[in-house]
Amino acid sequence: MSRCIGCGAVLQTTDELLPGYIPASADAESKAYCKRCFMIRHHNLDYSEDNLSLMSSKEDVEKKHKEYLNLLQNVKNEHCLVLLMIDALDIYTGFIPQIKEIVGNNPVWILANKADLYPKDMKTNRIKEQIEKISKSCGLDTKNVFFISCLKEKNVDMIMDRMFVNLNKKHYPSNNIYVIGSTSVGKSTFINLVLKKYAQTVDLITTSMEANTTMNLIKIGVGKNNKGNDCYLIDTPGYLNTQSILSCAPLKTLKVLVPKNFIRVKTYQLKDEQTIYLGGIVRLDIKSVKCSLSFYVSDKLYIHRTKTMNAEKAYESLKFKELVPPYTIEEQEMYGNIYQANYTINQPTNLWISGIGFIHIKGDCEILVHAPSMVKVTEDKIEL
Ligand SMILES: Nc1nc2c(ncn2[C@@H]2O[C@H](COP(=O)(O)OP(=O)(O)OP(=O)(O)O)[C@@H](O)[C@H]2O)c(=O)[nH]1
Ligand SMILES: [Mg+2]
Known part of the structure; x- marks a missing residue:
């Protein structure tokens, strides 16, 4: 059984849309890339x-x-x-x-x-x-x-x-x-x-x-x-x-979320009741007398800050435009239902946000995170 040398899929000549496809005329016994690999390697196939x-x-x-x-x-x-x-x-x-x-x-x-x-x-x-x-x-x-x-x-x-x-x-x-x-x-x-x-x-x-x-x-x-x-x-x-x-994110989203280079940390000093959106994926409502949040995320990801009382309105007017990803309602639904999690912070803390990066928090504050179920938030106190 011959396999594609690029992805390991069993070579087949029947379905062009599936991994492992090579034209019947190709010599399946010799080392070959399947069509999918060829398209990924040479034509940036978006799969x-x-x-x-x-x-x-x-x-x-x-x-x-x-x-x-x-x-x-x-x-x-x-x-x-x-x-x-x-x-x-x-x-x-x-x-x-x-x-x-x-x-x-x-x-x-x-x-x-x-x-x-x-x-x-x-x-x-x-x-x-x-x-x-x-x-x-x-x-x-x-x-x-x-x-x-x-x-x-x-x-x-x-x-x-x-x-x-x-x-x-x-x-x-x-x-x-x-x-x-x-x-x-x-x-x-x-x-x-x-x-x-x-x-x-x-x-x-x-x-x-x-x-x-x-x-x-x-x-x-x-x-x-x-x-x-x-x-x-x-x-x-x-x-x-x-x-x-x-x-499962589309290529357009991966290009925003996955940093290309070392992260340049963005720090925000916050007080009273403020909200931060990480694109349109995660919303953080922060209540504090004084705290700072440092974001270790891709510099392509738009971070939007607003007063919590204006957050909903801002979201409605900016979603799928400035507050991206997600780019479409279908993409948003794919990431699952929104859940909320509350964090009481009184010592330096990190919130690791899967697929996005992490946030280092200093100062006393209450943070309410809203995120879709495919985004897991984990808290730790490790020093960075
Ligand atoms: N910044 C950075 N990117 C990397 C590094 N290593 C791999 N990548 C990128 O990560 C992406 C995934 O790399 P792959 O080697 O295809 O990952 P994989 O684990 O084999 O993926 P699957 O086959 O889908 O399981 C590619 O865009 C790589 O260029 C690294 O050390 N630093
Ligand atoms: Mg691989």
Whole structure:
């Protein structure tokens, strides 16, 4: 069975609209990219609609999660190393819920990718400790948490050296190295870097800003271990994270929400009753004598500030225009019903807003957050 070298989908000649399609005249036995990969790589194919329709049905999401678990069902039975990749801007929802079930007793290293997006002076030690705590709460016992940037190639060499050393350790006869994680965290970009370094192959695997790029396991041979067994570095499809709108947002929205460069923090001094809109996605009503909110979000995301008494009116006149994303009512509905959560802040606090970034709050205040169900807000007190 031949597979597309860019996304791992089984090559097929019957349905042009599905991943894996190649024309019948093409030689399916040779290394080939499917039509979808070709269009993503050369023509910026926008396939986010596929993700949107997928997320619209609870049954489809459950089916997708089941397929995901099936695909990785053997990992726990192998002696392997698992690299769990998360997005450095989304440390809470990046953990796959059934992670322990998937990996069994195999060692797990956590790679917090896209660390290049953190502001230059950000202290990462406390965030690292927090990631260790989260992994513990998921049943993983790992002290191996690394901040990396595949884009800036930061710390990637060190990870590669360590993982290849592992293959040859007598007490650790690992065969395969799996790279797993939610959609769009950068798994395929990481593997492309390994290929660039060790095989001088450039951008073999298809990568993209949009979710669900890799469709199946992609095994890359990386030599033999100390027992003479063949070892593979294995790219995996992303876990469909239902707690982040990045899993299904249209390309237009991704371009606003996903920072291109390191974040330039925007700080607002607030008092009395004020409201802040993050685009049209999240609304924050803040009551305070005096407090400051620093936003670690993409500089393309419009932050609108108004008095709470005028908030509703401002929203009605600016929604789907200045207050974007969402751009349409359909997109808004896709992100789920709006819920409210109240936070009483009396010491420096962060609110991590999945898919968007985080807010660092200083001073005493009450914050009422309004967000759609696909945006998860997590509070912590870690120092930044
Ligand atoms: N800023 C930044 N962006 C990155 C980094 N690594 C990857 N990206 C970008 O993240 C997006 C997703 O990368 P992929 O490698 O396709 O992610 P993936 O995890 O393989 O995604 P799926 O196959 O959909 O699960 C692309 O636009 C990459 O360019 C990084 O270190 N920093
Ligand atoms: Mg991928």
